[in-house]
Amino acid sequence: MTLLQGRYFTKGQVTDSDRVVINESAAKQLGYKQPVGKTIHKQGGEQLTIVGVVKDFNYETLRTKIEPLCLMLDTDIVAGKNRDALSLRLETEDMVSLLSVLESRWKKVAPGQPFEYSFLNESFDNMYRAEQRVQVLFTVFTTIAILISCLCLFGLATFTAEQRTKEIGVRKVLGASVASIVTLLSTDFLRPVLFAILIAFPIAWYMMTRWLQDFNYRIDSEWWVFAAMLSIVIALITVSFQSIEAALMNPVRSLKSD
Known part of the structure; x- marks a missing residue:
């Protein structure tokens, strides 16, 4: 204080x-x-x-x-009459031994009272146990959702690259660089990602703001907390492997197979 x-x-x-x-x-x-x-x-x-x-x-x-x-x-x-409870600030590396000493002292001071104790940091932790559970649940389900999304994007990228094998071969024969082909394929996947961001972010911001209203002392939920760039980077990393593989393919093989 x-x-x-x-x-x-x-x-x-x-x-x-x-x-x-x-x-x-x-x-x-x-x-x-x-x-x-x-x-x-x-x-x-x-x-x-x-x-x-x-x-x-x-x-x-x-x-x-x-x-x-x-x-x-x-x-x-102050007069030594109240022997119901004590609040102590402890600093030790051997809590078990210290508790044993405290118990022996307690029995001398208040022999009729059982020695029971609790830690303030644990009591404080219990106040926010519900928030901790929510955090764990959100982390788990968010991770699962990201993995499922990445798998879907990877599968879609593989399918698209397979469908556009001939087009990629023609572009390479006409002088298109690997970077331009990767950019072409990746751009097609960024559009739905950006569209999903436009839908998800306002909902997430609204839900977060409503949740924070339960706290009298809280942070303000700013829009930039929901990093759109992170979603875009994850999407690019997911599809870039397949895009690069398709761009590096020998055009002779793709045209010959047709």
Whole structure:
């Protein structure tokens, strides 16, 4: 948390029990430009003094708007009375050994409480598990769709090259270069690819934009994210092998076979 105004709670200071730290959203809702030193009332009438303001941070998922937040000091923890739970920041390369040490210490401090633990990064990961599953599914089905498309393009290129063998032979006899023949054959396949892009990209952009609407904090879905050039490159690589093979064929063989 980033402190913007005032101070945070003083370590070990039980007198901070009637102090409170608020976030930016709470300051805006209260209408305070300089909230430090102002007082608010807790449910039940208890008066609390604002000692600090922290920058807004996401304490829920990114789908949720940041709401006003008040942070209070738990005096039972400071006095050593509250033994229900602890939040620890760990830095170790041997987590198993550290957990064993923590368990032994926990049993000394709170012998009547079972030692149960969870990791914050795992809890955070669970918030977006659905998005991770969607990502995997989209990756798998996109890969399958690209492979099927490439196979279809390759088969179509093979069929077209076979049908135009005589034409290619005549063009080569009349002086056409390999590059011009490859360009001729490849251009025929780029037209349907471009047509497919014109249909697919607006739909993809619309669906992506609608999906992002579920998140209060999100990126903007720009049109250039859907790289049309990548589709064209994949199509060209797929058909170029067959086009080059057809262009390099000896024209004598193609004309003689006719």
